[in-house]
Amino acid sequence: MLRVDGLHTYYGRAHILADVSLDAAKGEIVVLLGRNGAGKSTTLKSIMGLVPAAQGAIRFLDRDIAGAPPHEIARLGLGYVPEDRRIFTELTVMENLEVGRQPARDDAPVWTIEKLFAIFPNLAEMRNRPGGKMSGGEQQMLTIARTLMGNPRAILLDEPSEGLAPVIVEQMARTIKALKAEGLTVVLSEQNLHFATMVADRAYIVEKGRIRYSGTMAALAADEAIRLQYLSV
Amino acid sequence: MSALAVQFLNGLASASALFLVACGLSIIFGVSRIVNFAHGSFYMLGAYLAWTFTRGLGWVGYGPLGFWGGILAAALIVGLIGVLIELVLLRRIYQAPELFQLLATFGVVLVVQDVTMAIWGAQDLLGPRAPGLRGAIDVMGQRFPQYDALLILIGPVVLGLLWLLFNRTRWGTLVRAATADREMVAALGVDQRKLFTSVFFLGTFLAALGGGLQLPREPVQLHMDMAIIADAFVVVVVGGMGSVGGAYLAALLIAQLQAFMLLVPDFEIAGLTISIAKMTLIPSFLVMAVVLIARPYGLLGKAPSHARTQASVEPVVRVTPPLLAKFGFATVAALILLPLIADEYGLMVATEILIFVLMAASLHFMMGPGGMASFGHAAYFGLGAYGAALAAKHFDAPMEAGLVAGPVLATLGGILFGWFCVRLSGVYLAMLTLAFAQIVWSIAFQWVAVTGGDNGVLGVWPSIGKTGFFYLSLALAVVGVLLLRRAIYSPFGYALRGARDSALRADAIGIDVKRVQWTAFAIAASFAGLAGALFAYFKGSVFPTYAAIPKSVDALMMVLLGGVQTISGPLVGAAVYMGLHEQLVRATELWRLVLGIAIIALVLAFPQGIAGFAAKRWAKEDGA
């Protein structure tokens, strides 16, 4: 579904990503683990075309999307949920969802407002509330719902558990599993190993812009040395 | 009492017209972050085209489209012209530095001016009156035109329609979202380019509609563009850039003030007649000043939250290489010998270039090390010129005194205006400098009793001959440039650059950022004032155009041609630009058209600026 090969990304002269390769099959949940500043967000932004990839191939559905503008990538069915949520604070919940709306596709789960409100019941109760007047957890739900409005085939989820209360984190994990059940492919970035273990099938570990490890979640759980070396646990 | 009521209604009618123009400007800025100088040109084109449709081709009555149809058709056509300009020009420069965007749209202004003149001629054109609205209504015993009464309604109606458009349609929702965070909107699959083009259509359509609706109220003429753009800028700044509601509020406020000013009787201070009624831009200034102190981003505006994704290339100031210093000495030596070989014309051209070198150096001081882009540097040039000329005219001051009076007046202006300007940054600051320059211009233009208005101040002759004046200009230009250079490398200069590069960090190490920038502003103003005073004696006369927008653009072109990054850049830029400009004006009647196209071509060819281009080349060579 999604395949990245030899990706290099720079911010100005700083070489941030070096030779990053990863892939995600249809219906799979893949997690990018790494400490703060490892390069997880930059990887997702490079895939989405928000940060130019200097080198490397990015294939989505057998199309090379490296260098394509973000809106075209989004229209191919790749959704993006930013780590800082980026809710339109002046717009209401309904309007935020409207911005994300795109036509339905045959080969991807179709989302309607009602269906989304069934998954995110909080949002249903605040349809006309401005995005700026919501709690962090509610905003996190809204930003995911907004991306789902585009009926994506796959989504990039940047640190969905960041800054959320434990109860909400549990809820988030259930949500992501519900997305998988719908047949969606998910690439998420995380620092929280516990959360990743709850949802993901496979993991990559990123450090200083390089992939240091790749394997199934079960294999990672068994490999304490790796966890101690690269993750803050 | 009834006079007050009528003035109030007049204010409402003017507010409607102002609102149509300003809200278009504001909407365009909100989404594309482009400050569209050409907005006034679209207003003017709307008026001219509407005139053609309703009156121009010898129609019987109002022409085939009728009065309203003609105005609407004109606005639609201008909207399409706007789309064309967005597609071929603006679309390529959305990522360029703001100043280049301003310059490019100013290029459009110049082109439109000459094209309009070529099509419709220079004479004022009288438009038809609206059908069925030729009469007046009775307001407490006073007559008030029916058409103006209709205009009063049009403002709120358009405001309401825009509200519906922005709040009840998908398009409007997308536009509001894009105003807040363009990148996120794109990541959600929305093609920003289409959004920008449609927004530009709406904005230009509204401007042209505003122009067309003026037909029954005032003659159509070639100065409409610059006259409205200053007011529109003030309204947008006061209302908050990007806010439609704010634009209406600000338009109301300013139009009402302007209307009531007309009732203030003339009075005398120290033998000078002051006619508030004739200074229509003063209330705008007062409102803007008060609002900006209380709310720097306007009545309903918000501080820009999401900064531009692409990091802007900060200008650096490099140390002068020894070779360049030698070259500088050689140039000065050659200039000292110039009077031996040059004829009178050559000497005059050289003098003028020297004066503009000083002007460009002062602007560079503000823009390069200061990081404050001024779109109104002509204000201080003009104040310097008027300071010298008025001292000579009203107080019989000798040239020496005039050359002091000019810079003093300019410095005072710089201190006053700078106090407001340093509170803002980036494009907001540029807009404000422009608004202040327009105020200086309007005082020069409208305070006829003191400045002579359009006729200027004549007979400001130097007390020395042409050669002597050349040497004087050379000496002052060299001393001025060296002083500015010294300031750049002094501790003050380092503080200034520190403030430019990171206001937060500069603050943290104890630099009073605003005070440092304010001081730099005043210094730049004083040297521009010196250039202006010299120019007054050079020309022997002073006119309001010295403080007008095209002069500011001249100065900007010089600095940008030479490059912001080096101190020598603006000097070279001034020489090259003045030389070319001089030739151009002599060579063709349509010099505005050629200059406008040249500016546009330059911006398209070097969207990061010539300096940015050179710096990239430089970096590449360094790397190789």
Ligand SMILES: Nc1ncnc2c1ncn2[C@@H]1O[C@H](COP(=O)(O)OP(=O)(O)O)[C@@H](O)[C@H]1O
């Ligand atoms: N806009 C930016 N400009 C320059 N450097 C950046 C920018 N964003 C992130 N970085 C740097 O890139 C590195 C990777 O950042 P990021 O991808 O956000 O890491 P993560 O998401 O894993 O925490 C960090 O060292 C960070 O400082």
Ligand SMILES: [Mg+2]
């Ligand atoms: Mg991150």
